[in-house]
Amino acid sequence: MEKLTDLFPALTALQQERFDAMEGLYRDWNSRINVISRKDMDNFRTHHVLHSLSIAKLIDFPKGSTILDVGTGGGFPGIPLAVLFPECRFTLCDSIGKKIKVAAAVAEDLGLDNVTCFNGRAESLEGSFDYVVSRAVAELSTFLPWVRGKYSKAIFYLKGGNLDDEIATCAKRCRIDPAKFMQVPVSNWFSDPWFEEKKIVVISR
Numbered sequence: 001m002e003k004l005t006d007l008f009p010a011l012t013a014l015q016q017e018r019f020d021a022m023e024g025l026y027r028d029w030n031s032r033i034n035v036i037s038r039k040d041m042d043n044f045r046t047h048h049v050l051h052s053l054s055i056a057k058l059i060d061f062p063k064g065s066t067i068l069d070v071g072t073g074g075g076f077p078g079i080p081l082a083v084l085f086p087e088c089r090f091t092l093c094d095s096i097g098k099k100i101k102v103a104a105a106v107a108e109d110l111g112l113d114n115v116t117c118f119n120g121r122a123e124s125l126e127g128s129f130d131y132v133v134s135r136a137v138a139e140l141s142t143f144l145p146w147v148r149g150k151y152s153k154a155i156f157y158l159k160g161g162n163l164d165d166e167i168a169t170c171a172k173r174c175r176i177d178p179a180k181f182m183q184v185p186v187s188n189w190f191s192d193p194w195f196e197e198k199k200i201v202v203i204s205r
Helices: 013-030 044-058 078-084 097-109 140-146 164-173
Strands: 066-070 089-094 115-119 129-135 151-160 181-185 198-204
Touching: 013 044, 013 078, 013 097, 044 078, 044 129, 044 151, 044 198, 066 078, 078 089, 078 097, 078 115, 089 097, 097 115, 140 151, 140 164, 164 181
Parallel strands: 066 089, 066 129, 089 115, 129 151
Antiparallel strands: 151 198, 181 198
């Protein structure tokens, strides 16, 4: 893994401690509740932590921002972003109870008082947020209706492969101007070959 301190030179000692502790916490929980495949666990820092933090290379969330992580699973991308942006509020949402249980436990163990966990579907979550983040939980045309009315500024959606057709379909079905979609390659910042086809899809209001 490329050194976090090289990629994010403003990290504080507390943030570095939290990132260092993260893998051990997930390995412990994963031995009891499988939320990350064992094969993928060997690439935890690259495939989960760094992938989540790619969003932070694209946007520096303003202080006080509220961010909804939809389909967070065990806490990605929400928990790494919450470590990086301690002055923002993160709501992690997942309909699968055992997964959100792990996310909540890890957030507590890391001392993240800027994280709230919600077990349920995004559509049933009250309130709205500045931003939505998510990591490939569904086709975009399926995902967008889940968060309609839930964000005021933008969505940052992590997904891989050729997304041109998927975006075109989503724009048509959801009646969104195609100009509001932008694809940004994660390889712009990270050199590991695993990131070659990874993208951040940005959907602005």
